[in-house]
Amino acid sequence: xxxxxxxxxxxxxxxxxxxxxxxxxDGFQVETAEDGEAALKKMLAGPYDIIIIDLKMPGMxxxxxxxxxxxxxxxxxxxxxxxxxxxxxxxxxxKQGAFDYLTKPVDPDDLSHVxxxxxxxxxxxxxxxxxxxxxxxxxxxTPIIGQSPKMxxxxxxxxxxxxxxxxxxxxxxxxxxKELIARAIHAQSRRRYFPIVAVNCGSIPETLLxxxxxxxxxxxxxxxxxxxxxxxxxxxGGTLFLDEIGDISPKMQIDLLRVLETKRFTRLGGDQExxxxxxxxxxxxxxxxxxVEERAFREDLYYRINVxxxxxxxxxERAGDILPLARHFVQKxxxxxxxxxxxxxxxAEAVMLAYRWPGNxxxxxxxxxxxxxxxxxxxxxxxxxxxxxxxESPDPKDLSxxxxxxxxxxxxxxxxxxxxxxxxxxxxxxxATLYHKIKRYGLRR
Amino acid sequence: xxxxxxxxxxxxxxPPWADxxxxxxxxxxxxxxxxxxxxxxxxxxxxPERRQHHATLLLATLLxxxxxxxxxxxxxxxxxxxxxxxxxxxxxxxxxxxxAVVSTYRLHNESYGLPADEExxxxxxxxxVVHELGHAFGLVHxxxxxxxxxxxxxxxxxxxxxxxxxDTCRTMIAARTA
Numbered sequence: 001x002x003x004x005x006x007x008x009x010x011x012x013x014x015x016x017x018x019x020x021x022x023x024x025x026d027g028f029q030v031e032t033a034e035d036g037e038a039a040l041k042k043m044l045a046g047p048y049d050i051i052i053i054d055l056k057m058p059g060m061x062x063x064x065x066x067x068x069x070x071x072x073x074x075x076x077x078x079x080x081x082x083x084x085x086x087x088x089x090x091x092x093x094x095k096q097g098a099f100d101y102l103t104k105p106v107d108p109d110d111l112s113h114v115x116x117x118x119x120x121x122x123x124x125x126x127x128x129x130x131x132x133x134x135x136x137x138x139x140x141x142t143p144i145i146g147q148s149p150k151m152x153x154x155x156x157x158x159x160x161x162x163x164x165x166x167x168x169x170x171x172x173x174x175x176x177x178k179e180l181i182a183r184a185i186h187a188q189s190r191r192r193y194f195p196i197v198a199v200n201c202g203s204i205p206e207t208l209l210x211x212x213x214x215x216x217x218x219x220x221x222x223x224x225x226x227x228x229x230x231x232x233x234x235x236x237g238g239t240l241f242l243d244e245i246g247d248i249s250p251k252m253q254i255d256l257l258r259v260l261e262t263k264r265f266t267r268l269g270g271d272q273e274x275x276x277x278x279x280x281x282x283x284x285x286x287x288x289x290x291x292v293e294e295r296a297f298r299e300d301l302y303y304r305i306n307v308x309x310x311x312x313x314x315x316x317e318r319a320g321d322i323l324p325l326a327r328h329f330v331q332k333x334x335x336x337x338x339x340x341x342x343x344x345x346x347x348a349e350a351v352m353l354a355y356r357w358p359g360n361x362x363x364x365x366x367x368x369x370x371x372x373x374x375x376x377x378x379x380x381x382x383x384x385x386x387x388x389x390x391x392e393s394p395d396p397k398d399l400s401x402x403x404x405x406x407x408x409x410x411x412x413x414x415x416x417x418x419x420x421x422x423x424x425x426x427x428x429x430x431x432a433t434l435y436h437k438i439k440r441y442g443l444r445r
Numbered sequence: 446x447x448x449x450x451x452x453x454x455x456x457x458x459x460p461p462w463a464d465x466x467x468x469x470x471x472x473x474x475x476x477x478x479x480x481x482x483x484x485x486x487x488x489x490x491x492x493p494e495r496r497q498h499h500a501t502l503l504l505a506t507l508l509x510x511x512x513x514x515x516x517x518x519x520x521x522x523x524x525x526x527x528x529x530x531x532x533x534x535x536x537x538x539x540x541x542x543x544x545a546v547v548s549t550y551r552l553h554n555e556s557y558g559l560p561a562d563e564e565x566x567x568x569x570x571x572x573x574v575v576h577e578l579g580h581a582f583g584l585v586h587x588x589x590x591x592x593x594x595x596x597x598x599x600x601x602x603x604x605x606x607x608x609x610x611x612d613t614c615r616t617m618i619a620a621r622t623a
Contacts, residue, residue: 018528
């Protein structure tokens with residue numbers, strides 16, 4: 001625990017000395033000042049946990065000093081010391097924001113109690129502040145990292161649709177961040193002060209999913225000992241996020257369609273209709289059109305949910321975001337692991353850019369987390385990244401000069417989001433040569 | 446062995462349990478304990494308006510009477526002590542310094558309208574002497590409820606704690622002798 005700091009301001013040397021000794025024995029780091037000016041000078045050098053101020057001092061009196069202290073440190077904990085106790089001075093001191101006041105000579109027990117109470121209040125205030133910061137950190141939507149044109153397009157769509165109440169389908173390969181986008185839509189919508197309730201339809205068996213979504217009454221089935229609200233009911237006022245909607249059974253599709261049309265449903269085992277006002281956001285990595293064609297997904301439900309679609313690009317198509325994302329994950333896990341932020345070696349960066357990332361952003365995040373766990377020193381080396389990274393990307397030392405050139409140009413283009421002028425500058429060749437090489441190697445910009 | 450600790454019952458104050466205090470200190474502190482007889486005029490430290498003696502000034506005088514440089518001295522008096530900002534003190538010492546003083550005045554049961562109890566007074570005196578010497582050896586107040594270095598601002602708190610150090614404070618005291 002840090003040593004608590006106390007400042008004693010009194011014009012009487014004997015008072016300063018005796019209080020200094022008293023508080024030093026109590027484990028405080030003590031400083032003293034003989035007048036207001038000296039006290040303010042000390043305050044500028046650093047904050048104090050407690051400031052004890054004598055009311056009657058030549059020059060600046062205690063009341064004026066208290067006001068001046070507040071200008072330097074709004075949250076300073078001040079205890080007023082007075083030899084002339086009166087209700088008026090005490091009330092005035094407390095009105096000005098003093099924590100308490102003590103009359104000289106002070107009973108040791110009173111001094112001890114007032115200081116302990118002041119410290120306890122200060123600790124609670126500090127803890128309150130820490131918790132508030134933590135809560136606001138938790139309630140802030142996770143930042144979406146994406147400077148690539150494709151992600152910028154996604155973010156434009158997100159901003160457009162968030163303010164409406166339309167149903168949104170987020171599509172994209174596994175690990176592209178569909179839930180993150182769903183949460184961002186919710187966070188930017190007028191429903192943000194209500195909950196977002198997420199259900200992964202693909203991970204819950206059909207019988208359980210029904211109870212999970214619609215809730216149940218007491219005795220609805222064996223083990224239903226209490227009435228339980230379902231996710232649809234819990235999402236009232238907010239957003240219901242149904243992940244992997246392409247995986248739900250035909251029966252659930254009918255039930256869901258009815259809820260979407262009427263916003264009304266009954267809990268399992270119940271006969272009373274419940275209303276829930278929610279906005280639906282769903283996600284899938286399935287080809288819904290194909291499922292409709294194959295009659296595995298109801299056409300009417302498809303049209304009901306397919307109001308606004310956001311297609312998330314796979315990570316390999318937004319290579320310019322790979323390194324910013326990787327650095328973001330380094331920061332995230334450095335905080336979580338209480339480690340200093342690490343950097344990537346040029347070889348590690350090269351292999352990350354060359355890899356195809358079939359598991360997308362999720363795979364990248366896992367790779368970075370693992371590298372930070374096993375990595376030694378301030379730099380993440382290529383060897384710290386999972387072995388699977390190497391599987392699809394041949395070691396540069398095994399490549400021909402031509403293949404190496406192709407890979408390097410592809411990487412630089414990806415880093416600059418396909419911008420030929422910037423890439424040519426980095427590659428130190430003219431634009432015409434770069435165009436020629438892009439054509440020759442069949443590269444996509 | 447560390448520096449000697451001189452225990453001075455001031456101006457002929459010799460309670461019947463004085464020797465027991467010395468024995469108890471010898472058992473608690475890892476330092477040689479020596480009893481000395483010390484007499485000096487206390488009148489300059491007397492504040493008639495408070496009817497108390499100024500502990501800080503008394504401490505300064507004790508310092509001048511330290512029999513051996515490098516040692517520590519603790520004076521024990523039956524007079525009521527104060528420091529200017531406080532109504533009273535059970536004792537005072539210099540943190541990590543050579544001198545300490547303890548008053549038995551407010552350790553008497555009679556001060557609180559209770560029947561005399563010499564055994565309790567001896568136990569309280571031992572605790573306060575060990576406590577002030579602990580400060581003289583650099584210890585600050587301890588959070589352990591039973592430790593003698595726990596702060597006590599009223600006599601019941603003195604009764605609640607033990608006469609010995611907690612493990613942490615004992616280790617710190619031992620480190621001073623090493």
